[in-house]
Amino acid sequence: MTDHTTSSSQQYATPHKKVMRSQTWDDSDSHSLTLASPSTPAAKSTSLNGGDLFHAKQREIDHARAQQDAKQVFAQHQSEFEDSRDKLVGAIDTTSHLLADLRDFNKNKRLIHYAAAAAAGPSRQLSSQHRRSQSNSQNHSLEEADAQLQSSSVDSAHRPAPPALMRLNTTGGHASLPSTPARAAPALLKQADQDAEESNDMSVLKLDLRVGSLAANPQALVRSLERSSVAQLLDGRMQKSERHLENLKQRLSDTQSKVLVTGDLNAGKSTFVNALLRRPLMPTDQQPCTTVFCEVLDASLLNKDVEEVHMLKPGHKYDCHDDSTFTRHTLQDVEQIVAEAEEVSPEDAPILKCYAHDTRAAQDSLLKNGIVDIALIDAPGLNRDSLKTTALFARQEEIDVVVFVVSAENHFTLSAKEFLWNASHDKAFVFIVVNKFESIKNKDKCRKLVLDQIRQLSPATYEDAANLVHFVDSQAVFGAEADDESSAAPDTPSEELGRKVQGGQLVESRSSESLQAFARLENALRDFVLLKRAKSKLLPSKTYMLRLLSDITFLAKINTQVAEIELAEAIKALQVARPELARCQASQQKLESVVEGEEDEAVTAVMQQAQRKLSSAIELIGNGRPATEAVQLPAYPGLFNIWEYAQEVRHALTSSLELALRSVEDTARGTASQAVDRVQKLGLAHLPDEDAEKRQRIFNPDVMFAKRRAMPGLVGLGLGAQVVEVQASDFFDAYHHFTIVTGGSLSQDKSGKKADKSTSDELSLVSSVSLGLGAMTLMGSKTLGAKTAIDAFVRISDLVGNPTARRWAGPVLAVVSTGLVVYFIYDLPNSVPRNIGRSIKSGLESGTLLRSNTSDALTALAPSRSSSSTKSQGEEPSFTAVHSARVGRETRKVLRLASWDLQERFRTAIAQRRAEVEKQEAKQASANLAIEWFDQTTSRVTSIRGQVDEVKGLEA
Numbered sequence: 001m002t003d004h005t006t007s008s009s010q011q012y013a014t015p016h017k018k019v020m021r022s023q024t025w026d027d028s029d030s031h032s033l034t035l036a037s038p039s040t041p042a043a044k045s046t047s048l049n050g051g052d053l054f055h056a057k058q059r060e061i062d063h064a065r066a067q068q069d070a071k072q073v074f075a076q077h078q079s080e081f082e083d084s085r086d087k088l089v090g091a092i093d094t095t096s097h098l099l100a101d102l103r104d105f106n107k108n109k110r111l112i113h114y115a116a117a118a119a120a121g122p123s124r125q126l127s128s129q130h131r132r133s134q135s136n137s138q139n140h141s142l143e144e145a146d147a148q149l150q151s152s153s154v155d156s157a158h159r160p161a162p163p164a165l166m167r168l169n170t171t172g173g174h175a176s177l178p179s180t181p182a183r184a185a186p187a188l189l190k191q192a193d194q195d196a197e198e199s200n201d202m203s204v205l206k207l208d209l210r211v212g213s214l215a216a217n218p219q220a221l222v223r224s225l226e227r228s229s230v231a232q233l234l235d236g237r238m239q240k241s242e243r244h245l246e247n248l249k250q251r252l253s254d255t256q257s258k259v260l261v262t263g264d265l266n267a268g269k270s271t272f273v274n275a276l277l278r279r280p281l282m283p284t285d286q287q288p289c290t291t292v293f294c295e296v297l298d299a300s301l302l303n304k305d306v307e308e309v310h311m312l313k314p315g316h317k318y319d320c321h322d323d324s325t326f327t328r329h330t331l332q333d334v335e336q337i338v339a340e341a342e343e344v345s346p347e348d349a350p351i352l353k354c355y356a357h358d359t360r361a362a363q364d365s366l367l368k369n370g371i372v373d374i375a376l377i378d379a380p381g382l383n384r385d386s387l388k389t390t391a392l393f394a395r396q397e398e399i400d401v402v403v404f405v406v407s408a409e410n411h412f413t414l415s416a417k418e419f420l421w422n423a424s425h426d427k428a429f430v431f432i433v434v435n436k437f438e439s440i441k442n443k444d445k446c447r448k449l450v451l452d453q454i455r456q457l458s459p460a461t462y463e464d465a466a467n468l469v470h471f472v473d474s475q476a477v478f479g480a481e482a483d484d485e486s487s488a489a490p491d492t493p494s495e496e497l498g499r500k501v502q503g504g505q506l507v508e509s510r511s512s513e514s515l516q517a518f519a520r521l522e523n524a525l526r527d528f529v530l531l532k533r534a535k536s537k538l539l540p541s542k543t544y545m546l547r548l549l550s551d552i553t554f555l556a557k558i559n560t561q562v563a564e565i566e567l568a569e570a571i572k573a574l575q576v577a578r579p580e581l582a583r584c585q586a587s588q589q590k591l592e593s594v595v596e597g598e599e600d601e602a603v604t605a606v607m608q609q610a611q612r613k614l615s616s617a618i619e620l621i622g623n624g625r626p627a628t629e630a631v632q633l634p635a636y637p638g639l640f641n642i643w644e645y646a647q648e649v650r651h652a653l654t655s656s657l658e659l660a661l662r663s664v665e666d667t668a669r670g671t672a673s674q675a676v677d678r679v680q681k682l683g684l685a686h687l688p689d690e691d692a693e694k695r696q697r698i699f700n701p702d703v704m705f706a707k708r709r710a711m712p713g714l715v716g717l718g719l720g721a722q723v724v725e726v727q728a729s730d731f732f733d734a735y736h737h738f739t740i741v742t743g744g745s746l747s748q749d750k751s752g753k754k755a756d757k758s759t760s761d762e763l764s765l766v767s768s769v770s771l772g773l774g775a776m777t778l779m780g781s782k783t784l785g786a787k788t789a790i791d792a793f794v795r796i797s798d799l800v801g802n803p804t805a806r807r808w809a810g811p812v813l814a815v816v817s818t819g820l821v822v823y824f825i826y827d828l829p830n831s832v833p834r835n836i837g838r839s840i841k842s843g844l845e846s847g848t849l850l851r852s853n854t855s856d857a858l859t860a861l862a863p864s865r866s867s868s869s870t871k872s873q874g875e876e877p878s879f880t881a882v883h884s885a886r887v888g889r890e891t892r893k894v895l896r897l898a899s900w901d902l903q904e905r906f907r908t909a910i911a912q913r914r915a916e917v918e919k920q921e922a923k924q925a926s927a928n929l930a931i932e933w934f935d936q937t938t939s940r941v942t943s944i945r946g947q948v949d950e951v952k953g954l955e956a
């Protein structure tokens, strides 16, 4: 239905200035009709006598003068109309751009905040809240502002409802209803002006947020929705408003004025339309019959003078030049079409375009007035089914005037009230025809009752009731017409009817009062549609524009306030976040070096104590004593078990070495533990509180060296199996004894080479003696006695001695050997541990006792930055060096973990603070942008408003 009407208006639309000017009364073409007609007094002057001739002449002059005055008045009206219309069209264009910019801003720059506040308060509360927030060092948050908005809306929810009415959906965006009937008295325009001055809620851009249980509380719904969803809804509303502006523009440019005649069932609408046309075009019946929307148009102007009916095809855009969009019918078919349409639902009611001639003169005719194209639309009666359809129809922009026909017998029914309430808010003025008035006995009472109701339903109409509310008898016109074929031609519509009354030509049931009342109605309607066209055409656009601009101002105000609060919040947050970030960064740099120092210090301490402890342990072992008191040497079992004794001693010394190493590791654990503790305390002292409190890595000292300790004894020590193997030198270390005897002159230099040549032979001798004695002792421990030992000694001396020696050697050697052997055997419990210890010590120091892959295996247990400390080029690392390096590395590893943990926590804290700073900076930038942008928007709105305000003369 909308399509048809829109298309018809488009069809009639022409460049407005040109068309409108061609219709002013000053123009000379045939179309700019004078109000003179074939039925003017001049046309009948010939049949009059001298006195009458004078009066007739006089009347003719007065009439011409009146016409001239009327022309001037209309010309002035026309020029004012054109000025106002151009201003409005300009304002509409600028507003469309503004809306497009708003949508772009909403879409691409920043979501527009929509406050679902509905009554006085939010903006004021927000501004006072904002003022407070500024004075309170801008302590208030957006949440608080929203909460205030919400509480203000609770008040708004208690606004009085319209009197005994069920409201239609007002979120179509055209009206904000007066809150009480008492307040409703001022004209709608004043209200729109007021709205603009002190806007507290949206009307045009108000969102339809009535969903489910939250319907009663739009604020709750707004808060429950994502801000982006609300912004999207707002975008849809703005888009709709853009389209509406386009329609308004078209309507302003359209020269046609549409008059919708509607009202209760059987109120006499069709009779009224027929009365206006002075011909029975629309079928009338005592039964409800009209189920079509029938638009009556002037055939002479709009359909090449051909009277016919176009029935619009559903789903097609009507074009009177395109036969495929309608079917042609005769005027006589209307009755049949209406009858057939009775069965269809109101939504499917056919739409007819009836092109008809109005046979009356231009100055009498509403339809063929020569000024604007009028379309009279006869609509179905309002019943439950068609109410909505008709209401929607009445809201269309093309409808300039709503003529509401009500039966004086019934007053306003509930559907009539509902329709009128809504229509009056869309159109501001409703032309009300109280029909069948002649059948009422107590006319004054009826008049008062009806006017009282109108005051409630359409205050603006009530204000101008003298012109807009008419109590008539539409049927009376037909009685008069039918019986007055031969009467003299009238001067004006009222005179026309009045004369018929005076001539006594009316049917008996019609009083002259009825005809005069109808004549007054016609004059008022013509006046309203033609002369006050500005009001009917411009007012809806101006009202809509003022409301839209008021909404945009409200949006700008709310968004500026929200942005200012956001800006204050961002600045406040940055005042905290920036220094925190800087502090974190500075602490991180500072701690990096402090923690590195801690690490080096702890590692150095650990290595030094390891070296010290291990050296002294090896020293003790070297002296044949266990490295710790916890280990005791085995008791000497006697010469016959000397071999087992040596083995047990070796085990005991090795075990004591293991214990010494463990002690070193335990100390290292303690040192590492303390260092980790210090590092963690540094973290607590320098990290922001919330980060410091976060779970930190727990250090477990038992984990240190656990792998090494899990290895079997010798492997864990990194020693080869030879350390526990009994050797001959364990029993007699000739070399040692010889060095004691020679006062230590026989020694080895560090590189293990013999000190000089002269001692080489002696050494060879000593070695042999040592070897021999060792072997002999081994044998002796099992089988030999002292004699056998002396024999063996003689045999050995045989090998060595020269003839002189052999001569002396016998007795000397016998004495010495005997003494030595006695001493040797006697000293065995002491010499065995000593010999063993010495040999272990030298093996540990030279590294020869270390397993071939020891350093690698142990290094694998504790990787270090460099392994240079364990050995130097070409030299086997000592036991002490290997293990102190290992302990140092493991300590470093633990401290590295603690330091890495701390660094990681700093990195996280810094990243969080940087993100917070960036977030607040973005918020600040966005808020600044919004403040600036909405400030410009407000200026633009003010300028457009100025333009709209210049459209004057539309007040009641």
Ligand SMILES: Nc1nc2c(ncn2[C@@H]2O[C@H](COP(=O)(O)OP(=O)(O)OP(=O)(O)O)[C@@H](O)[C@H]2O)c(=O)[nH]1
Pocket (backbone or CB within 6 Å): 264, 265, 266, 267, 268, 269, 270, 271, 272, 283, 284, 285, 286, 287, 288, 289, 290, 291, 379, 380, 381, 382, 435, 436, 437, 439, 472, 473, 474, 475, 476
């Ligand atoms: N007494 C009296 N009867 C009237 C008047 N106007 C109309 N009627 C009668 O009221 C009845 C209904 O008139 P219609 O013009 O068909 O009413 P309507 O409002 O168009 O009816 P629907 O379109 O079907 O709702 C007809 O019988 C008319 O003759 C009037 O002013 N006075």
